[in-house]
Amino acid sequence: xxxxxxxxxxxxxxxxxxxxxxxxxxxxxxxxxxxxxxxxxxxxxxxxxxxxxxxxxxxxxxxxxxxxxxxxxxxxxxxxxxxxxxxxxxxxxxxxxxxxxxxxxxxxxxxxxxxxxxxxxxxxxxxxxxxxxxxxxxxxxxxxxxxxxxxxxxxxxxxxxxxxxxxxxxxxxxxxxxxxxxxxxxxxxxxxxxxxxxxxxxxxxxxxxxxxxxxxxxxxxxxxxxxxxxxxxxxxxxxxxxxxxxxxxxxxxxxxxxxxxxxxxxxxxxxxxxxxxxxxxxxxxxxxxxxxxxxxxxxxxxxxxxxxxxxxxxxxxx
Numbered sequence: 001x002x003x004x005x006x007x008x009x010x011x012x013x014x015x016x017x018x019x020x021x022x023x024x025x026x027x028x029x030x031x032x033x034x035x036x037x038x039x040x041x042x043x044x045x046x047x048x049x050x051x052x053x054x055x056x057x058x059x060x061x062x063x064x065x066x067x068x069x070x071x072x073x074x075x076x077x078x079x080x081x082x083x084x085x086x087x088x089x090x091x092x093x094x095x096x097x098x099x100x101x102x103x104x105x106x107x108x109x110x111x112x113x114x115x116x117x118x119x120x121x122x123x124x125x126x127x128x129x130x131x132x133x134x135x136x137x138x139x140x141x142x143x144x145x146x147x148x149x150x151x152x153x154x155x156x157x158x159x160x161x162x163x164x165x166x167x168x169x170x171x172x173x174x175x176x177x178x179x180x181x182x183x184x185x186x187x188x189x190x191x192x193x194x195x196x197x198x199x200x201x202x203x204x205x206x207x208x209x210x211x212x213x214x215x216x217x218x219x220x221x222x223x224x225x226x227x228x229x230x231x232x233x234x235x236x237x238x239x240x241x242x243x244x245x246x247x248x249x250x251x252x253x254x255x256x257x258x259x260x261x262x263x264x265x266x267x268x269x270x271x272x273x274x275x276x277x278x279x280x281x282x283x284x285x286x287x288x289x290x291x292x293x294x295x296x297x298x299x300x301x302x303x304x305x306x307x308x309x310x311x312x313x314x315x316x317x318x
Contacts, residue, residue, distance in 0.1 A: 048191055048194055048195055048228060048231045048232070048235065050062070050066070050140045050141070050143060050144040054137065054140075056196075056198075056199055058137065059195045059196065060192055060195075060196065062137060062140070062141060063188055063191055063192045063195065064188075065141045066141055066144045066145060066148065066188065067184060067187075067188035069141065069144070069145030069148065070145065070148045070152060070184050070187070070188065071180075071181065071184050073145065073148055073149045073152045073153075074152045074155070074156055074180035074181075074183075074184060075177055075180055075181070077149075078149075078152055078153055078156045078180075079156065079173065079176055079177055079180065082156050082157065082160050082176070083160075083169065083172070083173060083176075086160060087169075093157060094250040094253040094254055095250070095254070096153075097153060097154065097157060097246050097250055098246060098247055098250035098251070100149075100150035100153050100154070100243075100246065101150070101242070101243040101244070101245075101246030101247045101250065101293075102243065102247070102296060102300060103150055103243070104147070104150050104151075104239045104240070104242055104243030104246070104293070105239075105240060105243035105244060105247070105293040105294075105296040105297035105300060106243075106296075106297050106300040106301060106304055107147065107239060108236050108237070108239035108240035108243060108293065108297060109240060109293070109294060109297025109298055109300070109301055110297070110301050110305075111236050111239075112236060112240075113301060147239070150242075150243075151242065152180075154242065154246060155180070155183060156176065156180060159175075159176050159179045159180065160172075160176060163175060163176065194227070194228075194231070195228075197220055197224055197227070198220065198221050198224040200217075200220065201216075201217040201218070201219070201220025201221040201224065202217065202221055203217070204216060204217025204220065205217030205218045205221060237290065239293075240290050240293035240294055240297060241286055241289055241290040241293060242293075243293045243296070243297070244289040244290050244291070244292035244293025244294070244296065245286075245289040245293075247292060247293070247296060248260050248263060248289055248292055259292065263284075263285055263288040263289065264285070266284060266288060267280075267281040267282075267284040267285040267288070268281060270284045271284070
């Protein structure tokens with residue numbers, strides 16, 4: 001009997017430790033998710049631009065396809081890679097993130113240049129052959145998942161940096177996986193609501209019982225085209241800003257402190273002059289990070305378009 005009681009005590013103790021571990025994992029996941037809030041907002045702003053031009057019936061399936069790709073990016077590719085790099089090659093994390101930051105700067109600036117000076121129809125061979133709806137959707141989803149990979153890499157790196165030292169490798173992996181899943185759910189849940197807001201507004205306008213409900217629905221329907229255009233602008237700006245901030249922070253980690261220190265000093269000085277504190281400091285820092293992103297993007301666009309892409313195309317033909 002005493003042996004049975006001792007066994008039950010051991011089982012209870014193990015259950016208590018396991019429960020505490022689960023609580024620790026969940027707590028660390030929630031805390032780390034909040035640390036990545038800035039990158040999450042950028043991700044949510046970037047994604048809706050990939051849905052422009054599709055029928056309402058295809059919007060949620062496309063969001064779901066991108067969300068699945070984002071989960072694959074975070075949990076299957078980036079999580080194991082982040083854990084391996086943190087254990088065996090922590091020095092490689094900053095250069096790899098900076099490579100992704102360069103890509104964001106390139107893509108963001110390229111979109112701005114195309115908006116300012118659209119290409120002529122004859123600029124690309126075969127450009128007069130429009131893609132089918134299915135092929136266009138696949139291309140858009142792939143593009144969104146490719147951009148999400150860079151933003152997810154930043155998110156997972158922020159989450160990894162927020163993990164306390166006392167966690168075991170498995171607890172760290174569990175907390176990072178849970179945080180990545182929570183963030184993906186939050187981002188693409190918000191994106192789904194944004195892209196379907198016009199349908200919700202239309203239903204309110206047509207079926208609302210109260211005049212106020214119908215008026216609100218009409219207002220939502222009228223506002224959504226402007227909101228989507230604004231999100232397109234914000235999403236492109238976010239790509240450039242995030243890319244620039246990754247490069248500045250990465251350079252600081254690699255020992256080149258001048259860019260980050262200059263940006264910090266200018267932001268602090270602006271905040272002190274305007275006496276508005278943290279809001280001004282954050283805004284100035286983001287603006288200067290974006291300026292870095294624009295400069296880098298302007299350098300990369302001609303290099304990639306006129307050197308790297310033609311070289312890659314030549315090698316594929318060989």
